[in-house]
Amino acid sequence: MTATTRAIHLxxxxxxxxxxxxxxxxxxxxxxxxxxxxxxxxxxxxxAVADDYGGITDGLTFENYAKLLDPVYSKTLLFSxxxxxxxxxxCLVIGYLTSYYIVSRPTNRQGFLLLLVIIPFWTDFLVRTxxxxxxxxxxxxxxxxxxxxxxxxxSVIPSNLAVxxxxxxxxxxxxxxxxYASMRSIDPSLKEAATDLGASWWGVHRRVILPLxxxxxxxxxxxxxxxxxGVFVIPVLLGGGKDPLVGNLIVTLYTEFRNQPxxxxxxxxxxxxxxxxxxLVGLAxxxxxxxxxxxxxxxx
Amino acid sequence: xxKLIVASVGVVAALALSxxxxxxxxxxxxxxxxxxAWADEIxxxxxxxxxxxxxxxVNVDNFDSNETMISKLAAGNSGYDxxxxxxxxxxxxxxxxLLEPLDKSKIEGIDNLAPKFADPSYDPGLQYSVPWVWGTTxxxxxxxxxxxxxxxxxxxxxxxxxxxxxxxLDNMLAAYIAGLQVNGYGADSTDEAExxxxxxxxIEQKPLLSGYNSTNYGExxxxxxxxxxxxxxxxxxxxxxxQNPDVHYxxxxxxxxxxxxGLSIAKGAPHQDAAYxxxxxxxxxxxxxxxxxxxxxxxxxxxxxEHVTDQGLLSNAAVYASDEQVAxxxxxxxxxxxxxxxxxxxxxxxxx
Numbered sequence: 001m002t003a004t005t006r007a008i009h010l011x012x013x014x015x016x017x018x019x020x021x022x023x024x025x026x027x028x029x030x031x032x033x034x035x036x037x038x039x040x041x042x043x044x045x046x047x048a049v050a051d052d053y054g055g056i057t058d059g060l061t062f063e064n065y066a067k068l069l070d071p072v073y074s075k076t077l078l079f080s081x082x083x084x085x086x087x088x089x090x091c092l093v094i095g096y097l098t099s100y101y102i103v104s105r106p107t108n109r110q111g112f113l114l115l116l117v118i119i120p121f122w123t124d125f126l127v128r129t130x131x132x133x134x135x136x137x138x139x140x141x142x143x144x145x146x147x148x149x150x151x152x153x154x155s156v157i158p159s160n161l162a163v164x165x166x167x168x169x170x171x172x173x174x175x176x177x178x179x180y181a182s183m184r185s186i187d188p189s190l191k192e193a194a195t196d197l198g199a200s201w202w203g204v205h206r207r208v209i210l211p212l213x214x215x216x217x218x219x220x221x222x223x224x225x226x227x228x229x230g231v232f233v234i235p236v237l238l239g240g241g242k243d244p245l246v247g248n249l250i251v252t253l254y255t256e257f258r259n260q261p262x263x264x265x266x267x268x269x270x271x272x273x274x275x276x277x278x279x280l281v282g283l284a285x286x287x288x289x290x291x292x293x294x295x296x297x298x299x300x
Numbered sequence: 301x302x303k304l305i306v307a308s309v310g311v312v313a314a315l316a317l318s319x320x321x322x323x324x325x326x327x328x329x330x331x332x333x334x335x336x337a338w339a340d341e342i343x344x345x346x347x348x349x350x351x352x353x354x355x356x357x358v359n360v361d362n363f364d365s366n367e368t369m370i371s372k373l374a375a376g377n378s379g380y381d382x383x384x385x386x387x388x389x390x391x392x393x394x395x396x397x398l399l400e401p402l403d404k405s406k407i408e409g410i411d412n413l414a415p416k417f418a419d420p421s422y423d424p425g426l427q428y429s430v431p432w433v434w435g436t437t438x439x440x441x442x443x444x445x446x447x448x449x450x451x452x453x454x455x456x457x458x459x460x461x462x463x464x465x466x467x468x469l470d471n472m473l474a475a476y477i478a479g480l481q482v483n484g485y486g487a488d489s490t491d492e493a494e495x496x497x498x499x500x501x502x503i504e505q506k507p508l509l510s511g512y513n514s515t516n517y518g519e520x521x522x523x524x525x526x527x528x529x530x531x532x533x534x535x536x537x538x539x540x541x542x543q544n545p546d547v548h549y550x551x552x553x554x555x556x557x558x559x560x561x562g563l564s565i566a567k568g569a570p571h572q573d574a575a576y577x578x579x580x581x582x583x584x585x586x587x588x589x590x591x592x593x594x595x596x597x598x599x600x601x602x603x604x605x606e607h608v609t610d611q612g613l614l615s616n617a618a619v620y621a622s623d624e625q626v627a628x629x630x631x632x633x634x635x636x637x638x639x640x641x642x643x644x645x646x647x648x649x650x651x652x
Contacts, residue, residue: 073647075651130516133516137525138524236512237513239511240510240512252650255365255367256367256473256646257643
């Protein structure tokens with residue numbers, strides 16, 4: 001039982017002490033200085049006017065946002081949204097199945113399996129992406145095996161298939177962990193009961209496990225969808241850079257084009273989209289929890 | 301909460317102020333020098349030799365693009381003394397007043413520079429920069445992959461014959477070198493109609509491409525995944541040409557382009573005396589030759605050539621392109637107001 005729940009049980013709320021507030025200062029300061037403040041600068045810059053040398057002149061204009069209505073930008077945005085959604089769905093399906101497998105193993109084995117999921121994180125993201133070039137490229141094992149059967153010159157790189165594989169590989173662990181966490185707290189007897197009452201494999205998942213692990217699934221959806229939108233190395237290295245994502249667009253605007261205001265405007269649009277998706281997930285969570293509460297009440 | 305924010309802002313302000321006051325004021329000769337340079341373009345051996353001779357400690361930071369370097373300087377209080385911008389970046393830095401004009405009376409050995417760098421278009425009279433290393437943008441191809449066919453022109457990059465086996469550098473200005481020159485225009489064009497024509501060519505070219513890649517294009521050509529690639533000359537390209545007899549680097553008959561990275565003094569540099577000492581040290585022929593001997597790059601210093609240990613590099617086009625080869629090459633300069641035409645065009649190419 002945690003301190004707060006105990007406090008509630010005792011019928012009074014412990015007042016935070018002055019000392020604990022002091023301990024919060026480093027955390028608050030870093031959030032404000034490294035998170036909130038830069039965000040405000042980006043938001044301000046998105047309404048500014050760029051000068052010829054990549055600097056920012058004071059001024060207030062909505063032109064940066066108006067320019068984004070040009071179909072060339074919306075195409076990139078839609079492509080990124082589509083790829084982000086695809087990656088999220090694939091990650092969730094595979095993440096769900098993997099988590100279910102891990103949860104159904106004996107408890108002492110689960111830690112080891114989770115460790116296997118974490119191990120790739122010990123290597124740098126860029127290095128792992130380069131490894132995929134070797135695996136999928138013409139000199140790699142896949143091409144080698146196909147070569148035995150007389151299919152020469154096979155290479156998945158560069159292609160959008162390679163991008164999808166790279167994204168899946170990168171974000172699968174972040175999908176597995178939240179789903180695993182919420183699945184672990186499901187009482188195994190619920191599953192046994194459902195099976196005893198004649199539910200099929202599919203029925204057990206659809207009516208028992210899937211609804212009960214939905215908070216983890218929604219969390220995983222957020223954790224995969226949002227970062228996918230910002231990815232910019234994978235499309236270049238694995239996809240050949242012909243179909244840029246929003247992340248690539250922002251990098252190009254900030255550096256090559258020396259157009260900070262436009263880059264800031266795209267960043268803000270992306271931020272709003274992400275906040276909107278978070279709000280949607282929040283709403284969905286709230287609805288599912290109230291629904292569960294009401295069903296519990298009616299059962300009682 | 302409000303008090304907390306005020307307090308934390310106060311702490312940061314105090315820190316910033318104290319770090320400022322630490323840099324100014326001392327009158328004696330500097331004992332350190334802060335250099336911000338391209339990765340591997342000034343070999344470590346050069347810094348070591350400089351420290352050994354002068355006793356000045358050198359702190360080196362690296363950047364991987366001019367844009368990164370410019371934005372860091374533009375942010376202010378970088379603390380750097382020496383920066384190493386490329387030719388068009390010199391123009392941008394001068395435009396933003398981020399460089400100190402060079403006091404020529406403090407510089408010795410500038411006559412050692414090759415004639416083509418003595419009075420370049422991007423920095424007339426070398427008022428802000430001293431050229432250090434240079435290179436070219438051209439074509440890299442794998443003869444095994446092209447079936448022995450020699451590639452000599454940009455037109456090959458636009459030829460449907462090589463569909464799916466062509467790579468372009470993922471860089472706007474680099475892509476437009478090929479796009480403009482293949483149409484017979486100069487790579488430094490600022491004409492809207494010419495740039496629009498180049499954009500059209502690049503859009504038509506896109507379905508033929510394997511991709512846009514400026515990271516590992518050399519490996520792609522060496523492995524044969526790509527037959528022909530637009531390429532930057534320099535260390536990594538020279539290495540790939542050296543290791544693989546099928547891979548060749550050429551300047552296209554349309555001209556190609558020249559780049560040059562030079563030494564400049566950052567505005568408000570805290571150790572200017574040491575910065576001049578460093579520039580003079582790097583102008584010495586035997587030190588300048590280390591850029592080739594230890595860095596694999598072409599030195600802008602003509603007098604350095606006799607100090608190059610591997611004289612073969614002087615005829616390797618990926619390092620020292622000959623004067624005839626670079627005769628038609630254009631310097632890529634800052635397009636200024638025409639930048640807009642390039643950007644609109646490149647956005648369209650990328651979205652097509």
